[in-house]
Amino acid sequence: MYLAYWGFKEFPFENVPDPRFFYLSRSHEEGLTRLIYATQMRKGGAMLSGDIGCGKTTLTRVFMQELPAHKYDIGLIINPKLRPLEFLQEVLYQFDIKNIPANKGDCLRALNQRILDNLKNNKETLLIVDEAQLLNEQTLEEVRLLLNFQLNDRFLLTILLLGQPELRDLIKGMKQLEQRIAIRFHLTPFDFDDSIRYIRFRLRKAGARKNVFSREAAEKIFEHTQGVPRKINNLCDLSLLIGFSQKEPVIYSRIIERIINDGAIF
Incomplete structure (x- = not known):
């Protein structure tokens, strides 16, 4: 609705994991570096945790783009709340393996064959499990056993x-698995400076030629969101809509205050 009014070519604050809108804060850069290192150096297990809305999924999409398709065979599980056999079957499905077996032993043999085929073809096998805090103890044990390949x-x-922060507690509770997680990192929200840069970065990506948020508005945004990207996106998007409806020249702090006081943003 407000694209033409603000001079955008596309919406700047959509809450989707679009790598084009990935802002490389210091925390996100270190997280990305560790994931790439763990993969390229074949470290076995790695873990990336972070609070809800901190950008784990978008970072993962960027990470996957950094890996040459001809060198990596990637399976991505986005809903791992599965029993052990279902999990193994989902792993095979994500690696595009046909005729998925009905029992655990055959599933493991099929996965082993895929891994060996990749090895012969000079390809690395990478399994990514998103929302891993949803894994139960039995399925986590299967994850540990997969590292025996x-x-x-x-x-x-x-x-x-x-996964979310509770993933760290799950891993700590399984000492044998914890010892196999060679690389780990906890993603944190933006600080104030990165929050300001993040807002301006997304505005430029959307085609804006000027900053449409006043300094005071940006301060209010950080105060309310505490640097969580998803919360920033929600607050900025709604403020742009209201600013458009009221024909404001820029987003002032009073617009941010109104949204917060109305309870439109949690």
Whole structure:
């Protein structure tokens, strides 16, 4: 609705994991670097945790784009709340394996064959499990056992676990698995400076030629959102709509205050 009014070519604050709108804060840059390192160096297990809305999914999409398709065979599980056999079957499905077996032993043999085929073709096998805090203890044990796919000098399968902060507690409760998570990182919200840069970055990506948020408005946004990207997106998007409806030249702090006081943003 407000694109032409603000001079945008597309909406700047959509809450979708679009890599084009990925802002590389210091925390996000370190998280991305660790994921790439864990994968390229075949570290076996790695974990990325972070609060809700901090950008784990978008970071993962960017990470996947960084990996050459001809060198990596990637399986991505986005809903891992499954029993152990269902989880193994989902792994095979995400690796595009046909005729998925009905029992655990055959599932493991099919996965092992896929990994060996990739090895012969000079491809690495990478399994990414999003929302990994939803894994139950039995399925987490299957994840640990999958890390047994290895040669004397290297892992044959890299597993990246992504999830909310409680994932760290789950892993700590399983010492054998925790010892196999060689690389880990906790993604944090933006600080004030990165929050300001983030807003301006997304405005430019959307085609804006000027900053449409006053300094005071940006301060109010950070105060309310505490630097959580998803919350920033929601507040900025609604403020742009209201600013458009009231024909404001820029987004002032009073618009942000009104949205917050109305309870339109949690």
